[in-house]
Amino acid sequence: MTLINITWKQLIMLTALTFVGTLHAADKTGQDEWRFASYGKDAKGSITVDSNTMTIKTENTKNAFFESDEYSFAYKEQPFLHDDCSKSVITVKIDDIKKGSAGIMMRSTDSQSSPNVHLEATATGDLFVFFRQEEGGSTSYRRVGYISFPVEIRLTRQGNSFLSHYKNAADEWVKGPAVFVDLGEKHLSGFYACSGNDNQIGYDVNSFRKMQVTFRDWAIEYSDNFIPAEDNFVDKEPIAPNTLLRENFADGSLCNVPASIVNPIWNGIKFAELPYAEDGSRYWRKRGDGIYYLGDKKWADYEIAVRLSFPEPTVSTSEFSVQMRYQNIAMYSKMLKYYGVSLKNGNEITLNKYKSGGNTIEPLQKVKVDSYNDGSMHELRIRVMDKDYEVLWDGESVIKGSDTKEPITYGNVGLKFTDCDINLYRIEVTEIKDESTEILITICWIITTRKSLIILLNNI
Numbered sequence: 001m002t003l004i005n006i007t008w009k010q011l012i013m014l015t016a017l018t019f020v021g022t023l024h025a026a027d028k029t030g031q032d033e034w035r036f037a038s039y040g041k042d043a044k045g046s047i048t049v050d051s052n053t054m055t056i057k058t059e060n061t062k063n064a065f066f067e068s069d070e071y072s073f074a075y076k077e078q079p080f081l082h083d084d085c086s087k088s089v090i091t092v093k094i095d096d097i098k099k100g101s102a103g104i105m106m107r108s109t110d111s112q113s114s115p116n117v118h119l120e121a122t123a124t125g126d127l128f129v130f131f132r133q134e135e136g137g138s139t140s141y142r143r144v145g146y147i148s149f150p151v152e153i154r155l156t157r158q159g160n161s162f163l164s165h166y167k168n169a170a171d172e173w174v175k176g177p178a179v180f181v182d183l184g185e186k187h188l189s190g191f192y193a194c195s196g197n198d199n200q201i202g203y204d205v206n207s208f209r210k211m212q213v214t215f216r217d218w219a220i221e222y223s224d225n226f227i228p229a230e231d232n233f234v235d236k237e238p239i240a241p242n243t244l245l246r247e248n249f250a251d252g253s254l255c256n257v258p259a260s261i262v263n264p265i266w267n268g269i270k271f272a273e274l275p276y277a278e279d280g281s282r283y284w285r286k287r288g289d290g291i292y293y294l295g296d297k298k299w300a301d302y303e304i305a306v307r308l309s310f311p312e313p314t315v316s317t318s319e320f321s322v323q324m325r326y327q328n329i330a331m332y333s334k335m336l337k338y339y340g341v342s343l344k345n346g347n348e349i350t351l352n353k354y355k356s357g358g359n360t361i362e363p364l365q366k367v368k369v370d371s372y373n374d375g376s377m378h379e380l381r382i383r384v385m386d387k388d389y390e391v392l393w394d395g396e397s398v399i400k401g402s403d404t405k406e407p408i409t410y411g412n413v414g415l416k417f418t419d420c421d422i423n424l425y426r427i428e429v430t431e432i433k434d435e436s437t438e439i440l441i442t443i444c445w446i447i448t449t450r451k452s453l454i455i456l457l458n459n460i
Contacts, residue, residue: 075190
């Protein structure tokens with residue numbers, strides 16, 4: 001008999017992977033029953049399901065756009081226990097829509113005005129992603145594209161980010177914009193239909209305020225790759241002088257308390273995918289989209305160093321950005337501004353200055369480096385001091401200059417992920433001391449001390 005030796009950390013990973021496979025298989029069976037309801041003052045509806053074909057009939061359901069939705073909804077409850085470690089994907093084909101609208105919906109509860117995200121196809125061939133971020137709040141939308149029926153669409157939730165896709169005439173998936181909504185540790189997933197407004201196309205005397213739509217060949221998939229945090233963790237790594245923030249992911253958590261310089265709490269994310277490296281250390285495997293902010297808005301002169309790798313070749317839409325001196329005063333919409341350093345296209349590093357008021361982007365510099373799609377660890381280091389900036393890649397200065405036109409002089413840091421598959425091993429922010437200022441302070445202290453001594457001697 002052959003004995004196999006595995007560590008307890010490997011056992012945890014093996015257990016987590018097995019759990020993912022079991023959940024995935026269970027969701028694919030489709031044995032659980034669909035629930036169905038219609039929402040709205042005079043709403044009516046019905047559902048028929050035959051194998052992998054579903055027809056929804058709805059009446060007096062204008063739209064799912066304002067503070068209280070009106071729609072007919074077929075759904076299942078989806079557990080979503082571990083935030084960014086959990087992923088839910090719904091794909092479906094819609095044969096045709098003569099009037100009104102229909103699509104995929106994920107919402108926090110069955111309340112008529114609950115937070116939700118839905119990917120909506122209309123009878124006019126428009127595809128939108130709608131989202132409401134709080135109970136009873138207004139609904140916003142982003143245009144995804146123009147479609148022709150039959151159409152195949154997809155809505156993906158990972159953490160608080162939602163991505164929409166549709167297939168074009170060439171049978172290629174086209175990605176829409178990302179939106180961010182917190183739906184909690186479970187949500188309702190399914191398909192919905194709205195009969196539309198009287199002024200929309202397709203209305204006649206015989207079918208007033210009624211419509212039906214057929215969904216087919218759907219797939220609802222769920223995965224979870226959560227690994228628990230370390231028990232009773234103590235970070236024994238010394239804190240270097242001038243350290244403002246350090247995250248090495250060694251504790252296996254992004255949100256445990258109390259917060260400190262070496263234990264920051266990441267707002268907007270509760271559970272991250274933090275697997276084990278071969279040496280037993282932990283790192284952050286970030287997939288998909290997200291944006292997170294750290295630090296003090298009063299930070300002025302500092303340097304951020306990020307150790308990272310790309311385990312898979314980046315796609316054309318992939319971008320990882322570090323935002324420096326980020327400022328955003330909510331009551332003043334024109335106060336959003338920051339410097340952004342981005343990695344994209346597998347070998348490009350760009351530095352831009354972002355200012356609100358028309359979403360102004362001011363390109364500062366752009367360079368090409370050797371491809372970083374090699375799976376190796378690299379280091380991105382960015383320095384900002386007064387009006388000067390510098391970007392170093394693997395220890396080599398690749399961008400350097402000064403912003404002489406309204407420089408941004410203070411603000412915290414942010415990390416933005418777009419279509420990413422990236423490993424982060426370490427993030428460290430250190431304060432940069434202005435040597436000229438230090439020298440001036442020292443000289444002033446010496447002069448002041450000398451004068452004090454002279455006055456003291458004269459009085460003896």
